[in-house]
Amino acid sequence: MGVFVSPFFFFVPQVFEAVSAGQLRPHIILGADLNTHNHGIARLSRKMSGNEGFSGFGKTEAQWWDEVVFANTALRDPFDKQGDSHNTWIHVAGIPVWGGKIDWLLYSEKTLVCDASFISQGGTSSDHPYLRVDLRSTPDV
Amino acid sequence: MTWNVERGYRLGSLISELVAELPDLVFLQEVDCSCDRSFRNDVAGELALALGDFHVAFATEKDGVNGGGGNGGTSPRGAPANAVAAFAVAAPAAAAAAAAAAVDSTALAAPSSSFSQLSDRGTLVDSSNTEGLNHGVPADDASVIAANDSKEVDDESCEKRIECPDPKRAATPGEGPCVEPSEKLFETSSFTSSASSAPHVRLTHQGGVEGLAVLSRYPIRGVRALQLPNTYKASPSNGSHDKDLSSNGDTSRDEASNNGSSSGSSSSSGSAGGKARVALRVEVATPVSDASLLCSCRVCRKEEADKELVSYLFGIRKCALPIPRPFPISFTSSPSCQLGLVVGYSVHLDAFAGRTARVHQLQPVLEDAAITVIGLIDSVKIRQSLRKLCKPALFSRAHLTDMLLYFLIACIYSSALVRTFGCICLAIFFFRATGV
DSSP states (O other): OHHHHGGGGGGSHHHHHHHHHOOOOOEEEEEEEOOOOOOGGGGGOHHHHGGGTTTTTTSOHHHHIIIIISTTSSEEOOSOSSOOTTOEEEEETTEEEEEEOOEEEEEETTTEEEEEEEEOOOSSSSSSOOEEEEEEEOTTO | OEEEOGGGTTHHHHHHHHHHHOOSEEEEEEEEESOGGGTTOBHHHHHHHHHSSOEEEEEEEEEEEOOSSTTOOOOTTOOOTTOOEEEEEOSOHHHHHHHHHTSOGGGGGSSSHHHHHHHHHSEEEEESOOTTTSTTOOOOSSEEEEEBSOHHHHHHHHHHHHTOSOTTGGGSTTOOOOOOOHHHHHHOTTHHHHTTTOTTSOOSOOOEEEEEEEEESSOEEEEEEEEOOOOEEEOTTTOOEEEOOOOHHHHHHHHHHHHHHHHOSTTGGGGOSSOOOEEEEEEEEOSOSTHHHHHHHHHHOHHHHHHHHHHHHTTTTTTOSOTTSOOOGGGTTOSSOOTTEEEEEEEEOOTTSOHHHHHHHHHHHHHHHHHHHHHHHHHHHHHHHHHHHHSOOTTOHHHHHHHHHHHHHHHHHHHHHHHHHHHHHHHHHHHHHHTO
């Protein structure tokens, strides 16, 4: 039966196009310094926050980016968006004046699985910590 | 792994931390090369060397960084914000470093030292068009691929330099001598020996470059620089640039200016201020997925793999390949291994631009990633359709079509058989009746 089934492979348009053109099925990783640091009083500054400084009031800048910018993409950053473990914060009298999650490490969650993530303490080699994730391919892809 | 290395001021500490992590793929931002402020180190090259024969891809964000004053300035020839350059060094880092070490101190007096140093590491391929040239270029042959995204911009700026009346007016503070177009400078791969004889080679250090880099343990199959919208707006009078105060109108205007400069030189001067924001896109063949096994199969026993593919396609051996594994469509279509491919981006957005401007700045990267994801979804659909075809339901359309075909062929065969049997019987009857 397979002899008669298999020629129909070539009549499936996607298969035909894929065989003829060769499609990429890559995994995507995005390592970026997005400078998402507009928190606290810094949001009052149009220079730092633009006209939408208060659109995400109550959220950190990283949360806003995660929910607004990256929500509709297949990219995911496994790190905490609220914690200050890898953020740069400047406090004045206990009030966070400036800071936030600056560095992002995103991966395509449909094709990759994050086994572990790690944030360096930073401050010794660079003014930024480094982010590391251990990725493997999604089993069912 | 991603890291903003702060221009490599503390290179030794960077190396020690990086080596301790033993990463496979590193995305770096704020990477200096031959800048005074970072002791003229090739930061990416040094890190790649320390990690052990890592492959390097680099994209220039800011050229002519003298680096004497903290954040560094721009060279007298300015920093054409759209002069995007991206190149990959596929040669082993040790060889590259050895080649770089062979460059004597006069190398620092050469223009575009990063390019010149890199040119000593292998064949330098100069191109004036990034689009498609650096994409998927095999980099196994120890080559250095360089590309300028906007030839017009470079030509214009170089033209200005040629028109410089006095080539020796470098005495003016902050200005350097008039130089030839950078395209010609790229050709001076052996500048260390020809620096004294070449009349147009710059005689003072004009600064290094700052940009993005990707270090990879695995071969970099392609490298490309994506132009990002600039959040700086130009002052038409003196060319100085104020940072965008992030009104939407300003951002869109900057984007329009930026887009225009990509295709023409008319507005290039409008963004020749700070950094030319780019995203470094690399394609790395990694064993991150099971598909790499197929890749290795293809390398070591290509014929068998092709037979496997053909047998799978023609149904001789149904479902021989596990369907959940990526379907090896690229076996016959691409010379390079597309399976297990990792497309990585290294991005650095402006720090003090508005949120809207930064979102717009990241937009080309997200679009490029989305295109890739769409291709991924399509391939998933393909696999799903293949799975259905490979395991048809009992009364599915394909199954009924097969049954119909079987029935028709059986009818044909049976009718032919009956006809043949009848003919044979008639012949026997005829021969017996006639007594032959």
